[in-house]
Amino acid sequence: MLEGNIGVGQTTLLRAIARTLGGGCERIEGTIDLMPSDLVYHTFVDENGNPQVAPGPLLQHGGALATFF
Numbered sequence: 001m002l003e004g005n006i007g008v009g010q011t012t013l014l015r016a017i018a019r020t021l022g023g024g025c026e027r028i029e030g031t032i033d034l035m036p037s038d039l040v041y042h043t044f045v046d047e048n049g050n051p052q053v054a055p056g057p058l059l060q061h062g063g064a065l066a067t068f069f
């Protein structure tokens with residue numbers, strides 16, 4: 001995790017490091033209501049009014065993230 005002021009290049013720096021190491025980079029914008037479960041999955045209502053569950057960043061890129069550990 002990298003924190004800093006807006007517009008100083010944190011995302012660009014981390015993407016460059018990830019590419020250098022051969023990995024992927026996923027940007028997650030933290031908000032006041034961000035919960036830990038939001039990193040694993042998120043729920044929403046689709047256009048037909050049906051509840052849906054979609055994988056979050058950790059499940060979408062879990063295989064790629066596991067290679068660094």
